[in-house]
Amino acid sequence: MAKRVGISDVAARAGVSPTTVSHVLSGRRHVSEVTRARVRSVMDELGWEPNQLARSLRMQRTLTIALIVPDITNPFYPSVARGLLDVVSEPGYQVLIGNTDGSPSAEKDLVARMVTRSVDAIVFAGYYSKSSDVAAAVEAGIPVALMGGRRASAGIDVLTSDDLAAGEIATRYLIGRGYHRIAFITGASGDGPPADRVKGYRRALTSAGLRFNSQLIVREEFSRAGGAAGMEKLLELHKPPRAVLCTNDMVAIGALDVARARGLRVPDDLAVMGFDDIEAAALISPSLTTIAGDPREQGRAVGRVLLGRLAETATTASLPQRILFAPSVVPRESA
Amino acid sequence: MAKRVGISDVAARAGVSPTTVSHVLSGRRHVSEVTRARVRSVMDELGWEPNQLARSLRMQRTLTIALIVPDITNPFYPSVARGLLDVVSEPGYQVLIGNTDGSPSAEKDLVARMVTRSVDAIVFAGYYSKSSDVAAAVEAGIPVALMGGRRASAGIDVLTSDDLAAGEIATRYLIGRGYHRIAFITGASGDGPPADRVKGYRRALTSAGLRFNSQLIVREEFSRAGGAAGMEKLLELHKPPRAVLCTNDMVAIGALDVARARGLRVPDDLAVMGFDDIEAAALISPSLTTIAGDPREQGRAVGRVLLGRLAETATTASLPQRILFAPSVVPRESA
DNA sequence: CTGAAAGCGCTTACAG
DNA sequence: CTGAAAGCGCTTACAG
Structure with a gap:
């Protein structure tokens, strides 16, 4: 690699000052037609491009x-x-x-x-x-x-x-499809996105005139295993839910594992919904209905x-x- | 935001030259204990850190x-x-x-x-x-x-x-599990990784004393739909394969779709294997045996x-x- | 329409 | 053990 060419090399060769070379590049000041053309051709000839580092240091960006x-x-x-x-x-x-x-x-x-x-x-x-x-x-x-x-x-x-909206939208979707007994598998209480999703769920239930039942909220790990554990618990309930919202798609996949193992028909016996739309959601069978941002x-x-x-x-x-x-x-x- | 502090501010405050400040930072030359301590404390006090831009320009990296x-x-x-x-x-x-x-x-x-x-x-x-x-x-x-x-x-x-090795390893794995009639769903011929995988497949067959049968190579799109189409073709064969290698996991998932639709038991009636180990490979059911790099x-x-x-x-x-x-x-x- | 000079903020030969 | 000065490669007031 030869010594890298700089603005002064271009200037010298074009018979102008670096100032002028810089200006033909930036267009921030008028340069006569002929000079501009000459400088341009020298730039091409030498293959010069301004060093961004120097430029950044000087321009402060x-x-x-x-x-x-x-x-x-x-x-x-x-x-x-x-x-x-x-x-x-x-x-x-x-x-x-x-x-x-x-x-x-x-x-x-x-x-x-x-x-x-x-x-x-x-x-x-x-x-x-x-x-x-x-x-x-x-x-x-x-x-x-x-x-x-x-x-x-x-x-x-x-x-x-908007996780609160996400919880609401999911819940309304299930209600709209005729599910009234809807559970929610989430994680340890806190106030991140998972908590907001649950909040949205409660809000949607209330505004649809349905009763919120704290038995239907189960807290597990945010994983496939957590989803499975949560689902097991829900199925042991005296009156198990007809639909279950899972705080994310991996948890939903865990819930589906249990449904399959128990021979439950999805979504007829049990509807399952996740959040996030991970790639696998579309690929598993049954494919997973979920809530997606973009x-x-x-x-x-x-x-x-x-x-x-x-x-x-x-x-x-x-x-x-x-x-x-x-x-x-x-x-x-x-x- | 106040004017950003520079090395000369530190130097002035510590009563030394910028040269010395630079050297306490780099350790490239000895600086007396006391001076070093003084400079260090001024650095902390002013919260100075060298501007990487200036440094890069000067050091050429x-x-x-x-x-x-x-x-x-x-x-x-x-x-x-x-x-x-x-x-x-x-x-x-x-x-x-x-x-x-x-x-x-x-x-x-x-x-x-x-x-x-x-x-x-x-x-x-x-x-x-x-x-x-x-x-x-x-x-x-x-x-x-x-x-x-x-x-x-x-x-x-x-x-x-090493895609050639990948094809070989996959094929040997299937042979080792008792499959002898092994098909390969790949894409248009070319000489990228897919072609190498097929080459490895041929090599493994040959070295196991199995005959290579060009009917068992089908070329489709690199997609789930392509995998399904390829699988359909293979099942129409007079003697369909007992196992199928798919050029990537999405293609394999397409092949599995067809197996499920036809009621074939996997892997008993038909073994399916992919390449790449995408996230979904572990999550679908039956989960997908595949070849993974790292x-x-x-x-x-x-x-x-x-x-x-x-x-x-x-x-x-x-x-x-x-x-x-x-x-x-x-x-x-x-x- | 154009140029000489300063300066962005550092590092490093050079000199002592 | 330390400092004054040059220079990395540009842009831009300042001056004409």
Whole structure:
């Protein structure tokens, strides 16, 4: 590899100053037709492209967005990444990914690293996203989009799926199909998305004039085994449910395992519904009716919000927003 | 946000030169105990961390690795990304992701962009990875790891799954379980991984003393529908196969659909095997026996190779390597 | 319409 | 043991 050519090489060869070369590139000041043509041809000839590093240092922006997630291996996040890339690539941004495994120290560390790298913006998704996780970025004046947070605050826009609506929509769907005795297999109580889904379930029951029965809420692990255990418990009830909502698709698959083992017909004897629409939901048999957000669209929305922030000036800045993504039913065989 | 503090602020406050501050940070030259302690405390006090951009420009390395893939949404790639992060994060590298959709122009474009951004290394995975795709990087002296390429060349290490071995291993597994009439549902002929899998299948048959029968190779789309279509064709044969190898798991799931519809018992009447071990393979019923590489480990291997290249000097440089990843059988219910 | 010079924030030969 | 100065490769006030 020969010595990399720089702007001054181009300038010398074209018989102009680096200033002028820079201006033909940026178009930020008029350059005479002939000069411009000459510079352009020298650029092509030498194959020169401006070094982004130097440019970034000088212009104080890197055209880089950090995407910090708990586990890039969880299919939700690649879809978000895709959506983000969909909208930010065109204006020239690249995305830097960071994986935290949900560890608070890794989260802090990664945010700090991204700050020292002068990323232009950060999208942060933690299992329990809190604004304190991104304090270092906010302090440095870097706009952040928090996925899954409870509320927006200065410098932090929040974008999250509407889990309460998800629970409501799922429940209304089952009620609409004639199921009145509906159970819910969820996890340990807390106040994350699972709790919101249960809240939506209660709300939908109430507004349909159905009684909420706490016996029909069972708490298990968020796994296939948890779903199976929950289903067993429900079937031991004096009056077992006719339909069961499961806090996520893996739990629903566990519930279906039990239904199959017991010889129950799904959805006739028992309807089963999950949340998230993982890839397997469509592939198992019976296929799983579930509630889906659109992670790629969420990624796009995040990109748009951030691009908006990056285009703002101090005087045009709008208030931090909280954007909720409405989910919808993906009807399949199980309910 | 106050004006960002720089190395000269730290130096001034500690009563030393920026040179010294830099050296206490890098440890590349001795600094007296007391000075070092003073500088350190000022660093903490002001919360100063060196601006990576400036550092990169000066040191001519960015501690950044680009990962260019066709579709980050294909679960194979997030796993590779994870493995890559596993090994490169510790020494301080970050990874920049690029999505090409397999478009040759997007591939060239992304490689070029990564070069202008002075990434330290590139891992490139195309659907049909060729070294010409990364020519710009090689010219710029940036080491590249090509995933899926046919051969290594100057500046390009190749790491790829051993599809020939995969086909052989799968076939031997079926033979070992007593299946002798084994079909293969694959795609249009070509010379990518699918063709290698078929080649391995032929080789295993031959070395087991079984006859290769071209009627038992059917070519369909790489999809669930393709798998179903292929299975139908095979069942129409005068003597249908007792076992079928499918070029990937989605195709295998299509084959299983047909088996279920026809009331065939799997694996007694018909054994079905796929390749790749997608998430759904374990979740469907009967669960799918398949062949798995270990994408995360592949990502780790890529990271190690690249880190090795980055540590090399002109004199210590070793020849480009081609590394093959051996797959293994994941035995489940379907075969 | 164009250029010389300063500066983004560091590191590192060079000198003492 | 330490510092002054040059330089990484650009962009942009400032001046003409």
